[in-house]
Amino acid sequence: MKDLPDGPMGGTSSIRIGDLGIRFGDHDVIRGLSLDIEPGEFLVLLGPSGCGKSTLLNAIAGLIDVHAGSISISGRDVTRAEPKDRGIGMVFQSYALYPRMTVKQNMGFGLKVGGMAKAEIAERVARTAKFLQIEPLLGRRPADLSGGQRQRVAIGRALVRDAEVFLFDEPLSNLDAQLRADLRIEIKRLHQQLGSTMIYVTHDQVEAMTLADRIAVMKGGEIQQLAAPAEIYARPANRFVAGFLGTPKMNFLEGELGFAEGRPEFRAGGLRLDLSGLPMAGRAAPGPVVLGLRPEDLAPAGDGPGMIAGEVVLTEPLGPETIVWLRLGSSQISVRMGAEDFPAPGAVLHLRPDLSRASLFDRDSGQRL
Amino acid sequence: MDRSRLIGRAGLWLFVALTGVFFLLPLYVMLVTSLKTMPEVRDSSIFALPKALTFAPWAEAWLHACSGRVCEGLRTGFWNSVVITVPSVVLSVAIGAVNGYALALWRARYAEAMFAIMLVGAFIPYQLFIYPLALSFASAGLSNSLAGVVIVHVIFGMPVTTLIFRNYYSGIPADLMNAARVDGAGFWRILGSVILPMSTPIIVVAVILQATGIWNDYLFGLIFAGRDHQPMTVQLIGLVNTRMGERPYNVHMAATLLTALVPLAIYLLSGRWFVRGIAAGAVKG
Numbered sequence: 001m002k003d004l005p006d007g008p009m010g011g012t013s014s015i016r017i018g019d020l021g022i023r024f025g026d027h028d029v030i031r032g033l034s035l036d037i038e039p040g041e042f043l044v045l046l047g048p049s050g051c052g053k054s055t056l057l058n059a060i061a062g063l064i065d066v067h068a069g070s071i072s073i074s075g076r077d078v079t080r081a082e083p084k085d086r087g088i089g090m091v092f093q094s095y096a097l098y099p100r101m102t103v104k105q106n107m108g109f110g111l112k113v114g115g116m117a118k119a120e121i122a123e124r125v126a127r128t129a130k131f132l133q134i135e136p137l138l139g140r141r142p143a144d145l146s147g148g149q150r151q152r153v154a155i156g157r158a159l160v161r162d163a164e165v166f167l168f169d170e171p172l173s174n175l176d177a178q179l180r181a182d183l184r185i186e187i188k189r190l191h192q193q194l195g196s197t198m199i200y201v202t203h204d205q206v207e208a209m210t211l212a213d214r215i216a217v218m219k220g221g222e223i224q225q226l227a228a229p230a231e232i233y234a235r236p237a238n239r240f241v242a243g244f245l246g247t248p249k250m251n252f253l254e255g256e257l258g259f260a261e262g263r264p265e266f267r268a269g270g271l272r273l274d275l276s277g278l279p280m281a282g283r284a285a286p287g288p289v290v291l292g293l294r295p296e297d298l299a300p301a302g303d304g305p306g307m308i309a310g311e312v313v314l315t316e317p318l319g320p321e322t323i324v325w326l327r328l329g330s331s332q333i334s335v336r337m338g339a340e341d342f343p344a345p346g347a348v349l350h351l352r353p354d355l356s357r358a359s360l361f362d363r364d365s366g367q368r369l
Numbered sequence: 370m371d372r373s374r375l376i377g378r379a380g381l382w383l384f385v386a387l388t389g390v391f392f393l394l395p396l397y398v399m400l401v402t403s404l405k406t407m408p409e410v411r412d413s414s415i416f417a418l419p420k421a422l423t424f425a426p427w428a429e430a431w432l433h434a435c436s437g438r439v440c441e442g443l444r445t446g447f448w449n450s451v452v453i454t455v456p457s458v459v460l461s462v463a464i465g466a467v468n469g470y471a472l473a474l475w476r477a478r479y480a481e482a483m484f485a486i487m488l489v490g491a492f493i494p495y496q497l498f499i500y501p502l503a504l505s506f507a508s509a510g511l512s513n514s515l516a517g518v519v520i521v522h523v524i525f526g527m528p529v530t531t532l533i534f535r536n537y538y539s540g541i542p543a544d545l546m547n548a549a550r551v552d553g554a555g556f557w558r559i560l561g562s563v564i565l566p567m568s569t570p571i572i573v574v575a576v577i578l579q580a581t582g583i584w585n586d587y588l589f590g591l592i593f594a595g596r597d598h599q600p601m602t603v604q605l606i607g608l609v610n611t612r613m614g615e616r617p618y619n620v621h622m623a624a625t626l627l628t629a630l631v632p633l634a635i636y637l638l639s640g641r642w643f644v645r646g647i648a649a650g651a652v653k654g
């Protein structure tokens with residue numbers, strides 16, 4: 001990507017969503033959702049397919065009607081405004097380029113509809129094309145472009161309108177892995193250079209972790225947690241969030257929280273883990289809990305008290321590291337280990353958990369204690 | 370190629386050949402008869418080639434043959450048919466395209482119900498509507514007029530054209546519409562700039578279906594067009610049924626062929642497009 005061209009390519013706006021309700025027929029997809037987005041923020045809506053991410057994004061864009069609540073952009077209430085009057089640019093998963101128009105016409109269409117003079121359209125399209133380095137493609141039709149080129153053009157079409165807010169709906173999911181990684185970096189750089197507010201929908205936690213200032217993890221039309229990626233990773237609000245971020249998933253151990261001589265303790269079968277290093281454990285009431293441990297918070301060690309022992313069932317060497325899977329009673333847990341000195345299947349491995357980094361969830365509600 | 374494939378192939382060719390004979394034989398008989406003189410028609414087999422080739426029956430059919438008391442051949446009917454067919458096709462295809470677009474791509478309220486009603490409309494035998502329609506047209510002063518017959522063709526063509534366009538447009542992804550709306554385009558702008566340019570194959574299909582259907586129509590032309598705008602088909606029937614002495618079979622055959630020429634030409638010229646349009650979806654790949 002070239003340096004930022006002269007002149008504004010986009011402003012920055014805050015977005016405020018209050019108590020939003022969206023229903024299709026009598027099916028409530030989103031109910032009472034509130035969300036504030038800072039000017040210039042990169043917010044990622046992350047969640048499994050069907051959880052209402054696109055619905056929320058389309059509502060912000062004005063493409064679907066909301067039945068309750070309000071949406072304002074830059075302090076202006078746009079709940080009932082047309083998409084074109086919201087100062088947004090949007091990029092779609094399927095690119096959604098106009099098939100019978102050239103790249104140049106695709107990019108200029110919005111400006112033309114807006115009644116801009118031909119010369120100015122040409123100038124703006126040229127400037128944006130240069131910025132995205134898609135000048136050689138300007139005369140082509142979408143059918144003659146590769147997937148990556150199409151998505152670049154789609155981004156260009158959103159950029160050319162000098163929008164204040166950019167909305168991305170899974171823009172990379174139709175691309176292969178390598179291209180996805182490349183374009184992910186380009187989008188991040190785009191955000192750094194433009195400084196515009198961006199809302200980015202994805203079901204890919206890697207995209208979410210790498211791009212976001214803040215992630216809103218969604219499930220069933222509700223935001224489960226809204227926080228910076230590191231915070232969500234370290235302190236997930238519930239078991240769903242804990243399981244959704246991180247590969248391999250966080251390990252979950254079911255057991256009881258108890259107190260021995262005033263010290264909090266996790267008990268499961270013969271296993272006793274001292275939780276005094278975990279501030280949240282001291283405040284919680286005794287009862288059934290689930291202990292969550294990331295695969296990197298388990299380190300091989302010798303046998304002894306406070307160790308987790310299991311039989312190695314499978315190893316996955318990934319190059320820089322190896323994922324080792326162990327059987328622990330009826331469940332499986334994963335451990336992140338070095339590239340070379342990992343045990344073979346069949347061996348018994350003793351692990352020392354870093355309990356200061358663990359999470360505790362209520363066993364019934366799944367909420368973080 | 371193994372045995373059963375061979376038998377299958379042979380069966381297929383036999384079927385094609387039989388179908389060909391079934392459709393081509395009458396055409397052949399009509400063609401040769403129309404090129405014979407009357408004495409020859411009387412004396413020779415209907416399959417025999419003409420001994421003395423003559424184009425007089427064609428000229429007679431086009432210029433002088435009598436339909437009832439008017440002896441001007443089929444040429445006035447031809448032009449009447451053109452004048453009826455062109456606006457009827459243009460209007461019914463245009464309305465079908467707009468309807469199909471609105472039903473498939475704009476989540477209009479009650480779109481499903483409206484579409485269901487239209488489907489019913491497409492399949493109810495239209496003879497049911499003719500009498501009430503004729504009465505209404507009479508009271509609206511539209512009976513026996515060009516406008517009247519065009520309106521009837523448009524009304525009865527619309528369900529099918531709507532169906533054709535709706536099905537084609539339901540293959541268009543919602544995001545394409547969303548992108549155009551974010552770009553600020555409205556209902557008509559999206560139709561004109563985005564959707565219609567993608568519609569050539571299906572427009573061709575709709576035009577062919579409507580043009581042949583309307584050209585071949587007899588009943589509506591007979592009831593609604595009135596004397597001054599009688600289409601070619603109505604004149605043809607009049608011509609064949611007008612008896613003055615011996616039946617001029619050669620002229621009748623020529624007149625029939627003349628009437629069939631337009632749909633025939635449409636099929637021959639656009640067959641390739643037609644097949645492509647029927648097979649094509651809105652989105653490639």
Ligand SMILES: Nc1ncnc2c1ncn2[C@@H]1O[C@H](COP(=O)(O)OP(=O)(O)O)[C@@H](O)[C@H]1O
Nearest residue numbers: 024025029047048049050051052053054055056
């Ligand atoms: N136009 C629609 N009509 C009816 N239901 C819809 C419509 N669009 C989405 N839904 C439903 O709303 C839910 C959320 O969909 P969506 O926002 O597309 O999910 P996501 O983008 O997170 O995969 C799904 O259950 C889906 O079936």
Ligand SMILES: [Mg+2]
Nearest residue numbers: 053054055170
């Ligand atoms: Mg989606």
